Amino acid sequence: MSTSLRKLISTETTMKSNQELAQTIAKTLADSGLQHLRTSSPSLLSNLNPHITHLVLSDPILPPQSCLTFFNFLRRNPSLIPLRPNLQAHVTLFCRLHQANRFAQMKNVVNTIVHNDRLQCQVSHIVSLIENGSYERDSVKKLFDMLFRVYVNNEMFEEAFGVFDYVYKNGLEIEERSCFAGLLALKKCNEVDKCLCLFDRMREKGLVTVYSMTLVINELCKRGEMERAKRLMGEMRGRGVEANVYTYNTIAKAYIERKDFGGVSEVLGLMKRSNVEYNVATYTLLIDWYGSCEKIGDVEKVFDEMRERGVEPDVYVYTSMINWNCRSGNLKRALFLFDEMTERRLVPNGHTYGALINGACKAGQMEMAEILVKEMQGKGIALNRVVCNTLIDGYCRKGMVDEAQRFRGVMEKKGLKADVYTYCNIARGLFKLNRNEEAKRSLLTMAERGVAPNSVCFTTLIDIYCKEGDFAEAKRVFQEMERKGERHNNVTYNALIDGYTKKGKMKEAHEIKEEMEGKGLMADSYTYSSFIHGECVAGNMDAALSLFDEMSQKGLTRNVVTYTIIISGLSKVGRKEEAFKLYDDMKKLGIIPDDRVYHSLVRGLYTDESSSKTDE
Numbered sequence: 001m002s003t004s005l006r007k008l009i010s011t012e013t014t015m016k017s018n019q020e021l022a023q024t025i026a027k028t029l030a031d032s033g034l035q036h037l038r039t040s041s042p043s044l045l046s047n048l049n050p051h052i053t054h055l056v057l058s059d060p061i062l063p064p065q066s067c068l069t070f071f072n073f074l075r076r077n078p079s080l081i082p083l084r085p086n087l088q089a090h091v092t093l094f095c096r097l098h099q100a101n102r103f104a105q106m107k108n109v110v111n112t113i114v115h116n117d118r119l120q121c122q123v124s125h126i127v128s129l130i131e132n133g134s135y136e137r138d139s140v141k142k143l144f145d146m147l148f149r150v151y152v153n154n155e156m157f158e159e160a161f162g163v164f165d166y167v168y169k170n171g172l173e174i175e176e177r178s179c180f181a182g183l184l185a186l187k188k189c190n191e192v193d194k195c196l197c198l199f200d201r202m203r204e205k206g207l208v209t210v211y212s213m214t215l216v217i218n219e220l221c222k223r224g225e226m227e228r229a230k231r232l233m234g235e236m237r238g239r240g241v242e243a244n245v246y247t248y249n250t251i252a253k254a255y256i257e258r259k260d261f262g263g264v265s266e267v268l269g270l271m272k273r274s275n276v277e278y279n280v281a282t283y284t285l286l287i288d289w290y291g292s293c294e295k296i297g298d299v300e301k302v303f304d305e306m307r308e309r310g311v312e313p314d315v316y317v318y319t320s321m322i323n324w325n326c327r328s329g330n331l332k333r334a335l336f337l338f339d340e341m342t343e344r345r346l347v348p349n350g351h352t353y354g355a356l357i358n359g360a361c362k363a364g365q366m367e368m369a370e371i372l373v374k375e376m377q378g379k380g381i382a383l384n385r386v387v388c389n390t391l392i393d394g395y396c397r398k399g400m401v402d403e404a405q406r407f408r409g410v411m412e413k414k415g416l417k418a419d420v421y422t423y424c425n426i427a428r429g430l431f432k433l434n435r436n437e438e439a440k441r442s443l444l445t446m447a448e449r450g451v452a453p454n455s456v457c458f459t460t461l462i463d464i465y466c467k468e469g470d471f472a473e474a475k476r477v478f479q480e481m482e483r484k485g486e487r488h489n490n491v492t493y494n495a496l497i498d499g500y501t502k503k504g505k506m507k508e509a510h511e512i513k514e515e516m517e518g519k520g521l522m523a524d525s526y527t528y529s530s531f532i533h534g535e536c537v538a539g540n541m542d543a544a545l546s547l548f549d550e551m552s553q554k555g556l557t558r559n560v561v562t563y564t565i566i567i568s569g570l571s572k573v574g575r576k577e578e579a580f581k582l583y584d585d586m587k588k589l590g591i592i593p594d595d596r597v598y599h600s601l602v603r604g605l606y607t608d609e610s611s612s613k614t615d616e
Contacts (some may be wrong), residue, residue, distance in 0.1 A: 021047055022055030026062045048074075050086045057092040064100035067093055086233050087113065088129055095139040110143070123162040123261045141172045145209075148174050152182040157194055164201060175208045183215050191218050208236060214247045221254035226263060229254075245271070245279045246327045251281070256289045264289060278309070284317050291324035299324050315341070319352040326359025334359050350381050357387055361394025366403075369394055383414060391422045396429025404429055420446065436464050455486045459495050466499020471508075474499060488519070494526045501534030509534060525556045529565060536569030544569055545578075560586070564596050 017390060028037045037044065053074065057067050071093050074571055085093070094109045113126070126147070130140055144167050151160035160182060167174055179202050186195035199216045202208050213236050220229040229251055233243050248271045255263030271278070278286075283306040290298040303321055306313060313321075318341040325334040338356060341348065353376040362368040369391055377383065390412040395404035404426055407416055423446035430439035433552050443457055460482040482488060493516040501507035509531065513523060528551045535544035548566050551558050563586045564610035570579040586593060 008350060010333060018049070018052050022052045022059065023061075024438075025052070026056050026059035029070055030062050033066075034073055036062065050088065053085060053089050054092050057089060057096060061604065064096050064102060067096050067527060068102075068105060083179050087125060088133070091126070091129055091133070091135070091143065095135050095145055098139040098142050099136075106142070107146060107150070110146045113147070114150050114154060114156070123159055123166065127166055138174075141167075144172060145174050145178050148179045149181050152178075152185040155185065155189055157186065157189075157191065161198070161201075161314050164198075168201075168205060173205070174200075174207070176209060176212070179207050180209070180212050180215070183212055187215065187219060192223065195219055203236075203239075206239075208239070208241055210241055210244050210247065213241055213243070214250055217247060218250045221250055224254075224258070226251060226254055226260075243274070243276070245276050245282060247281075248276060249281050249285060252285055256285060256292070259292070261289070261293070273559055278306075278311065280306075280311055280314050280317060283311060284312075284320055287317065287320045287324065291320070291327070294328070296324060296328045296330070315346045315352065316350060318346060319349070319355060322352060323355035325598055326355050326362065329363065331359045331363045331365065348379075350376070350387070353381060354384075354387050354390065358390045361397070364394075366394055366398055366400065383411070383416065385411075385416050385419060385422075387421070387424060388416055392422060393425045396425050396432075397431070399433060401429040401433060401435070418446075418449075418451070420451050420454050424454065424460060427457065427460050431460060431464055431467075436468065439464055440484075453484070453486070455481065455489060455492060458486060460486075462492065462495045463499070466495060466502075469503060470532060471499065471503075471505075488516075488521075490516070490521055490524055490527070493521060494524070494530065496531040497527060501530045502537075504534065504538060506531075506534050506538065525551065525559060525562065528556060529559075529562045531591070532562065533565045534563060536572075539573065541569055541573055541575065560591050560594060564594065568596065 001474050004195065021044065025037065025041075025048075028041055028044070032040075056062065057534070062070075071085055074089075090109055090113050094106055097106045097109065102335065115300045130143075135143075140560060144163055145260075148160050151157070164174055179198065182198050183195055186192075186198060196216065196219070199208070199212065202212060213232065217229040220226070220232070227366075233247060233251075248267055249576075252264055252267040255261070255267060255332045271282075286302045287299050290296075290302060294447065299321065303313070303317070317540055318337055321337050322334045322341075325331070325337065334356060338348065338352070341352075353372055357369050357372050360366070360372060373383070373387065373391065376387075382556060388407070395401065395407065408422060408426065411422070412418060420555060423442055427439045427442045430436070430442060439460065443453065443461060446457070447453065458477055461477045462474045465471070465477065478488070478492070478496060481492065493512060496512050497509045497516075498513065500506070513527065513531075516527075517523065528547055532544045535541070535547065544566060548558070548562070549563070563582060567579045567582050568574070570582070583593065
């Protein structure tokens with residue numbers, strides 16, 4: 001018993017001694033500052049221990065700034081490594097800083113707790129320390145809220161969930177904005193399941209706002225779970241969280257990207273019933289929707305409606321309008337919109353110029369495209385690879401392949417490495433000019449420079465070899481394409497079929513067609529046109545006409561090329577009545593005949609007259 005009593009007295013004496021020493025250090029710091037403590041009272045520091053440090057930091061006589069100064073001195077002084085603040089000291093300092101609303105310094109303390117291995121900062125250690133201490137409830141609440149946010153910002157999600165669960169088991173709470181920061185961090189890391197898990201916790205605690213709901217709905221839509229997204233929206237409406245225009249835009253965008261136009265109409269109907277007005281982003285989505293359906297008239301209607309309702313179009317709306325008009329071939333309207341946009345002091349961006357340059361190139365207006373490129377650069381918008389490839393493609397379409405190759409050099413001097421599209425565009429351009437050796441060399445150069453060929457490159461090579469009659473090499477490239485992981489598509493098969501039919505190898509062409517259909521690829525208009533051409537060249541007009549009729553039965557479009565081939569074939573063999581009937585049919589369908597059709601018909605008449613004279 002005497003031994004226990006001596007230990008108790010010793011402990012009480014030590015505690016009293018520690019408290020007295022802490023009070024002396026705190027008073028010295030408050031009255032004279034750290035420098036005086038270091039120079040005039042070094043013995044006080046030599047007796048420091050973690051408990052004394054905690055007492056000093058807890059002493060109300062010491063202002064928070066002095067606490068922070070003393071704390072940083074112990075933490076950063078190499079000679080005091082054994083005395084560096086422990087976890088308790090960090091928590092104590094945090095609470096003192098909280099009382100003074102020093103939030104930036106509070107966050108620094110929490111960051112240190114999280115990142116300092118010496119502190120053994122697992123959630124369980126912090127919880128144990130808090131439960132065995134005497135800290136103000138508001139400070140503890142703020143500590144855990146900030147700890148949660150620091151954990152999620154550092155992608156320590158399991159620890160963050162541990163904090164969340166502890167907080168709500170003990171009657172505390174995490175602020176909604178901290179939870180939203182957690183959702184954002186999980187989204188950024190593509191941790192969608194954990195994001196949904198946190199959202200469920202938030203929903204249970206009534207922490208969901210329209211912003212957090214919209215974020216989660218966006219993630220569900222990315223996964224194609226639109227029905228689940230709509231159910232969630234309905235459930236949250238029942239809990240008093242109403243969807244806003246951004247929520248509806250998110251779901252509408254997902255439907256548009258999947259070309260589910262019924263879904264888009266449903267979302268627009270929900271917006272109308274909920275009295276949610278369209279904003280500029282909604283109108284941009286609608287413009288893109290109608291544009292992707294090639295309904296340029298509806299695009300213009302949406303644009304007019306937008307302005308009638310007083311919603312001012314921004315640079316994104318104008319860019320979308322310019323893009324769809326360029327794609328539909330209405331370059332004049334696109335240029336008008338561009339001028340209108342700049343008159344409204346809206347600054348065009350790289351996408352705006354890219355859309356216009358693409359439109360000019362497709363219209364064969366290369367001088368205009370060059371002017372736009374210079375103007376773009378003059379406004380400080382750097383050339384990118386997409387614009388460069390667009391320009392190169394435009395040159396090649398115009399037969400200006402040498403200019404395309406020159407521009408590739410300009411592109412590479414600017415540090416933009418030529419990619420697979422650059423090489424393919426130039427190779428296709430050279431092929432169209434019958435510069436086959438240069439085309440092959442361009443594609444070989446691409447491989448030597450480590451640029452992997454795509455299906456277009458392989459198809460170009462197949463086209464070249466077929467045109468040269470080298471079908472063995474064409475088949476080799478065809479097989480190599482599959483070995484390199486590029487799947488055969490209709491275009492690839494059509495290249496082989498067209499090559500065989502043009503050389504009169506109809507048996508081989510039919511074998512390729514059977515192989516294609518065996519892989520689930522259906523013959524298209526180009527396939528049929530190739531076969532019709534082959535039968536016409538062989539003089540098998542009945543077979544050609546049978547294929548021509550089959551196209552209609554299968555719902556395939558018979559275009560000007562198809563009509564030209566069949567009319568030419570009929571004219572050659574003197575079947576002028578049938579040729580003229582097809583000519584009338586194509587005009588009724590709105591297909592404009594070209595010079596080749598007229599030439600074939602005239603030649604057919606001449607052939608018929610010559611035959612009549614011979615018969616006489």
